[in-house]
Amino acid sequence: MAKPYGPMRLFADALRRERVNLTERWMKAVFDDAELSESDRLTYEQLSDHVPAILEEICSALEEQDLDQVEPSIERNAKQHGKLRFKQGYRIDELVRELDLLRQMLMGAIVGFAEGHPVFTRRHEERARHFVDEAISFVTFTSIREVMTERDRKIDEYTGRLERANHELMLKQKLVGELYESRMQITRSVVHDLRNFLNVFSMALQMIARAPAKTEAALALANRQAADMKTLVDELVEYSVVLGDTSALAVQAFDLRALFDELVAACQPAIDAKGLRLVHGFDPGLTMVTSNRLKLKQIALNLLTNAAKYTKAGEVEFQMRARGDAHWCLLVSDTGVGIGAADQERVFREFERANQDDVPGAGLGLAIVRELCRVLHGELRFASHEGAGTTFEITFPLHLDHDS
Missing domain, CATH: 3.30.565.10 (Histidine kinase-like ATPase, C-terminal domain)
Structure with missing residues (x-):
């Protein structure tokens, strides 16, 4: 059964009619506040974002005198508000400050309405203050919690990137180490084979000089060494082409x-x-x-x-x-x-x-x-x-x- 059309509902209707005007006055207060530096970078749409929807839910709470019914909607809009403010670069103190300005704006609206409507007694005024205070506190808490969640998610994301980058760096360092060792192994192996080649080739030349009768055997030995060296060079060239392609x-x-x-x-x-x-x-x-x-x-x-x-x-x-x-x-x-x-x-x-x-x-x-x-x-x-x-x-x- 619907509640009677009483003073609280009258105030809720009045607040609803003034919602656009209240939003604009709140945004002007935010833009003029020296402590809210990030707000200067936002457009009209970016600043207002979910505030009109939050005001509408506050009006519904005042109308029904029941915050629990609209709490899910307020929470949803407050989460979005906190997420957007995080993306827009707000600090937590700036988020609290701008929502406190909204609270002050609504408290002023309560006083103004009470002055023009005698039926809206002090008891109604106190009750309205209670609903507004509870609603804004809930919006502030939910927005801050969402900012913290987004910040933690961002930290986890950065941490994950750093861990992946560190892992990749370690793999690259290991690869560089292995590559260095591989190149040193190549150098040692080639030097070893070249030294053997030169030693045997020198022996063949000395054999020819000292024992002309053994020239044929010496030439055969030299030819074998030259063939082996050609095989080594061919393999080195082939491997360098494969790796360098x-x-x-x-x-x-x-x-x-x-x-x-x-x-x-x-x-x-x-x-x-x-x-x-x-x-x-x-x-x-x-x-x-x-x-x-x-x-x-x-x-x-x-x-x-x-x-x-x-x-x-x-x-x-x-x-x-x-x-x-x-x-x-x-x-x-x-x-x-x-x-x-x-x-x-x-x-x-x-x-x-x-x-x-x-x-x-x-x-x-x-x-x-x-x-x-x-x-x-x-x-x-x-x-x-x-x-x-x-x-x-x-x-x-x-x-x-x-x-x-």
Whole structure:
């Protein structure tokens, strides 16, 4: 049942009629207040924001003489008010100050209404003051709490960014450290190989000078050293090109069978020359793939060359197979020296190779394979047992995106 149309409702209606005027007077007071520096930067709409809606809820509370009914609406508008003031750069004391000015404006409205309406007794005036005071206090508390929530959220966000930035910095520092160690390893390895080359080459020249009858043997020794040094330089150049390639990845559709046949033809002579058998097979279900043909060729050649290097007897296996609907795999297996369990963690590092002095090269082949697999989104797996050979299997997407 509706309450009688009494003095409190008369005041609520009067306040509602004066709501626009009260809002404008409040905004003028805020603009004129020297303690509210941030308000000077706001437009009319930005300053008023949710105040007219809050005034309307206060009118409803006065009308019904029940703050609980309008509390959810006041809370919602107060939260928005606090959130906006936080975004607008208000300090908490400035937020409290401007809402206190609103309180003063409403208290003045109560006095003015009481003076012109004798029916609005002191008891009604005190009751109106109570509702206004409770409502503004609730708005102030809710707005401050929202400002604190927004501030905490912002602090958490900044803290998260700092933590991520710190983590990235630590990773970069670690990468720089690893890169430095890698470059030092390159320097040490190249200097070591160059020194050996120069020593042996010098011995060959001395042999020619001191024992002309051994010239042929000396020249053969010098030629072997020159060939080994060429292999080292070629691997270093290849690795530097792979690491230094910052251009966008070029992909194209091509016939995988044609690449397979080309690789078999390229590797067959070297494998035959070592007395090994090349076992190869191509899945007829594979046709066109989209990737970088040259980089795939590099990967396969490095694996096949490595397999031939470290296999003295037996066979090298080369396969290309379909793997589900969206992938295919490249497999290279050998019956060579294999890799011991203790060495399998470091097999893809620069200058790591099987402990055989008679195998030429810098030990960069698998490091190149690892980097190219990363670029082509290849998933590389290998299994090896010392003295029983090694198998490398890489799974690639059938269609590599141009933006990868």
